[in-house]
Amino acid sequence: MTLRIHYHRDFDGIASAALLAWCLREGFGRKDLAWSGVNYDRRRDWEAFGEGTEFAIVDFHFHPRAAYWFDHHPTTFLDESYRAKYVESDRWKFDPDADSCPPVILRHARARWKIEPPERFVEIGRWADVIDAAKYPTVEDALFGDRAAYRLVRALTVAPHADWSDTLVEALVDRGLEETAADPKIEKMHQRACRNRDRALKEFPSTVLSVEKDVLVYDASSDKIRRERFAPFYHHPDLLYCVGVIPTRSGFHITAGENPWKPSGGRIDIGAICERFGGGGHATVGGANPKNLEECRNVAHAIAGEIRGRIGP
Numbered sequence: 519m520t521l522r523i524h525y526h527r528d529f530d531g532i533a534s535a536a537l538l539a540w541c542l543r544e545g546f547g548r549k550d551l552a553w554s555g556v557n558y559d560r561r562r563d564w565e566a567f568g569e570g571t572e573f574a575i576v577d578f579h580f581h582p583r584a585a586y587w588f589d590h591h592p593t594t595f596l597d598e599s600y601r602a603k604y605v606e607s608d609r610w611k612f613d614p615d616a617d618s619c620p621p622v623i624l625r626h627a628r629a630r631w632k633i634e635p636p637e638r639f640v641e642i643g644r645w646a647d648v649i650d651a652a653k654y655p656t657v658e659d660a661l662f663g664d665r666a667a668y669r670l671v672r673a674l675t676v677a678p679h680a681d682w683s684d685t686l687v688e689a690l691v692d693r694g695l696e697e698t699a700a701d702p703k704i705e706k707m708h709q710r711a712c713r714n715r716d717r718a719l720k721e722f723p724s725t726v727l728s729v730e731k732d733v734l735v736y737d738a739s740s741d742k743i744r745r746e747r748f749a750p751f752y753h754h755p756d757l758l759y760c761v762g763v764i765p766t767r768s769g770f771h772i773t774a775g776e777n778p779w780k781p782s783g784g785r786i787d788i789g790a791i792c793e794r795f796g797g798g799g800h801a802t803v804g805g806a807n808p809k810n811l812e813e814c815r816n817v818a819h820a821i822a823g824e825i826r827g828r829i830g831p
């Protein structure tokens with residue numbers, strides 16, 4: 519029977535799938551491995567996920583039928599009944615203190631399986647920590663840094679289809695970041711992503727609705743606008759917080775967050791503020807989904823007002 523590794527479709531999820539595949543192949547002699555990304559919409563029928571198959575999950579919600587499971591998201595348990603089913607074991611490990619998922623698997627492989635994955639996975643883990651926790655040293659580094667891991671992250675933003683990340687997993691099982699990113703097809707995607715980034719940075723100022731007391735509000739809801747998550751902090755490095763309206767596949771969304779390069783140390787809980795407007799999140803980043811664009815703009819201004827009130831005079 520094939521064991522399928524389901525992974526979160528971002529850099530640390532892809533890296534986690536590659537690392538687990540390597541461990542299962544080299545440490546346990548598994549040859550019948552496959553992998554595919556998992557979508558957030560699968561959560562609606564999570565109980566039935568993977569029924570009748572043997573599967574693993576990495577960097578995504580805990581599932582009691584998973585043959586192997588590794589995650590670091592504090593929100594991994596969909597409800598208390600799932601949490602109650604989790605016990606740390608040879609095959610499952612939850613580490614909510616980890617910045618990204620690959621190091622969780624790496625530590626588990628050494629401690630529990632007595633396997634030492636190649637150095638390239640240690641390197642991937644280091645970059646996954648930087649990228650997943652947005653611990654880039656500067657905003658310029660985040661936007662223009664040329665390291666292989668960054669080039670792969672940018673290439674992902676122009677993936678031709680959702681399953682394209684599977685090819686990245688396959689590459690990373692046996693190759694390092696440099697070799698993988700040097701693939702001419704991937705470099706071509708990276709170049710296209712860079713052009714998008716440049717356009718997004720140029721277009722961002724036209725989306726700004728207000729900048730007041732170190733809090734910026736923007737409306738990038740137009741489908742003609744390119745978006746770049748760090749654009750506000752690139753144009754306004756002194757900002758403390760940013761609240762934006764963006765489009766999603768299912769309507770409009772408000773995203774609110776603190777400037778990663780001006781951390782407040784948890785003084786203001788963005789997730790708690792968003793919760794009061796029907797959304798949620800963590801201390802440093804949150805969101806909400808009002809029912810239409812008009813309301814999104816109103817709520818974005820209201821959230822910004824709440825934040826300003828807490829910053830103080």
Ligand SMILES: [Mn+2]
Nearest residue numbers: 526528531577
């Ligand atoms: Mn992830």
